Amino acid sequence: MDEHDQEPEKVLDVPIEHGARTMESTVQSVGMKDKFLYFDVRGRGEAIRQLMVLGGHSFEDVRISMEEWPGFKDQMPLGQVPVLEVNGTKIGQSVAILRYLGHQLRRAGSTPLECARLDMIGEVVQEFTNTEGAGKLPAVLLGFIKANKEEFYKTKIVPDVDKYAPIIERFLLENGNNGLFSGDRETWVDIFAAETFSKLTDYASHDALDAYPRIQALITRIHNIPAIKEHIAKRKPTPA
Ligand SMILES: N[C@@H](CCC(=O)N[C@@H](CS)C(=O)NCC(=O)O)C(=O)O
Incomplete structure (x- = not known):
């Protein structure tokens, strides 16, 4: 038996050491707030805002108008928003931002x-x-x-809901009856899914999730x- 036949080292699923896990991130402790850049809509930005609100993470909520956008676009790492700027480093891609904040704010898996x-x-x-139906609701x-919004809902959005919502229901059921995807503490994914699906009932059809x-x-x-709850109560109504 040579060294290649040896048993591979077992990888244990051990608790993760999170980064800055207090309500005040390391960046904020040196006096610089994270800057969150997005348009003045819920879109791909609102779940990120809610996660920061949940984690008590104060941030500069920069809302870019369509008129201002051309002046910002070239400054963004991927020419798009949302972007979270942390101590001068700009992070794009909404899921990357959610995952990063999930870890920073201890709202990820353990x-x-x-x-x-x-x-x-x-x-x-x-x-x-990113679907052609539900994903295009904001553009509509x-x-x-x-x-036509009603027609678009029936022919394009409903098939997407019929495909994805049962999968999401199954993942929730796998964690028992506490209503979350994992464990007993809300994570970035709970916030993300709740925001994404609530936009259907808020903007497409009130019975979309019946x-x-x-x-x-x-x-x-x-x-x-x-x-x-407080954040939503104070949130100004936006068209998407
Ligand atoms: N995959 C990216 C998509 C980002 C994206 O599509 N951003 C849109 C707004 S929701 C945007 O910046 N549009 C303006 C542009 O592309 O010029 C994410 O999830 O963050």
Whole structure:
């Protein structure tokens, strides 16, 4: 038996050492607030805002108008927003931002395996936001896509909901009956899914989730967390 035949070292699923885990991040402790750049809509930005609110993480909420956007676009790492700027480093891609903040604010899984399962679910939610139906709802609401909203809902959005919502329901059921995807503490994925699916009932059709009680319960749970409840109550209505 040579060295190649040796048993591979077992990889244990041990608790993760998180980074800055207090309400005040390391960056804020040296006096610089994180800057969050997005348009003045919920879109791909609101779950990130809610996660920071939940974690007590104060941030500069930069809302860019369409007129201002050309002046910002070239400054963004991918020419798009959302972007989180941390101590001069700009992070793009909404899921990367959510995952980073999830770890910083202790709103991620507590072992690598739990994190991987949450990442999987987060990627499914993100896939839903990239669909040709549900994913294009903001473009329809903002008038970038000319379509009859009711018709678009029935023919384009409902098939996407029928495909993705049962998967999400199953992931919620796998964690038992506490209404969360993992463990007993809300994570970035709970916030992300609740925000993504609540936009359907808020903007597309109030009965969009009638067949999905677990998603509805998740939304209710997240929206009743005092910090998020207050944030939503104060949030100005936006068209998407
Ligand atoms: N995959 C990216 C997509 C980002 C994206 O599509 N951003 C849009 C707004 S939701 C944008 O910046 N549009 C302006 C542009 O592309 O010029 C993410 O999830 O962050």
